[in-house]
Amino acid sequence: RAIVPVQLPIGNERDFSGVVDLVAMKAYTFATDGSGKMTEGAIPAELADAATAAREALIEMVAEADETLMVHFFEAGTLAHEELVLGLAAATRDAKIFPLVCTAGLSNIGVQPLLNAILEYLPSPAERPFTAIANGETVTKKPDDKAPYAAFVFKTVADQFAGRITMFRVYQGCLKADSTAANATQGTQERLGHLIALQGKTPTNVPELKAGDIGAVAKLKDTKTNDTLADKGAGLTFPAISFPEPVLSYAIEPKSRGDEDKISTAMHRLEEEDASIKYRRDPQTHELLLAGQGQMHIEVTVAKLKRRFGVEVLLKPPRIPYRGTS
Secondary structure (H helix, E strand, O other): OEEEEOEEEEOOHHHOOEEEEOOOOEEEEEOOOOOOOEEEEOOOHHHHHHHHHHHHHHHHHHHHOOHHHHHHHHHHOOOOHHHHHHHHHHHHHOOOEEEEOOOEOOOOEOHHHHHHHHHHHOOOHHHOOEEEEEOOEEEEEOOOOOOOOEEEEEEEEEEOOOEEEEEEEEEEOEEEOOEEEEEOOOOEEEEEOOEEEEEOOEEEEEOEEEOOOEEEEEOOOOOOOOOEEEOOOOOOEOOOOOOOOOOEEEEEEEOOOOOHHHHHHHHHHHHHHOOOOEEEEOOOOOOEEEEEOOHHHHHHHHHHHHHHHOOOEEEEOOOOOOOOOO
């Protein structure tokens, strides 16, 4: 298994302006205004040698992953474009190669080549079996639209207007809008309203979601992150995601009096959304403590409190309750 670049960056750090596609051997440069406007052109002269060497290394790695391609490689000394594309997709599907691409989200650079790489090289759900738990044992199954439905909830979002939004992936079967689904983890029944296909920030109502689809539904009562929605006939549950424990804590206090209850309500909703944060009251100092993965994580959570729930808080180091000994 190896991480293999399929692109080279044009420029470094703040001067990053585009990518060289090592498969197509073309350069894609982007506007500096963040619009994402892309221009296709020839590889810059200063990167020509590096691109040639990187492409040769990529071809060798793809050839090594398949015996037939290896024979072609030894006969011709290289691989044809179509052989390289199909071989790279097959090696990625079999987890022998992990393609590396270059992007910068904040400046909107490299997004289109990234999406094209996803379409060309990553396997579709139909090509990848999945693992689940049946009768206490791990089983491997192939996606099947006609099998009893089984879906895994991987994220929960607290929306101030729509309420709780549950995101899930359907691994087998078909979930239909305006139907009842069983929560195999909680042992409860949930009423599904409108099913939503998410494309960026644009939700689209759909009549059904099939094996391999990722979708969402609003206002489920009991279903949380890591739960399984599955028909009794499927007899499946999915292993839970293991979230990291918090490593840094801050004391938080409301800027305005009377907002403490609002903080608690909002934080409980954010905990549902992000299981790697923890919120509690210290029983000795009586401070409200917010714990996360680091300074930035905590600051982002505080920004969510203000933006989505209208609650502003102050961060300060927590007090340490010292104890005397005799």
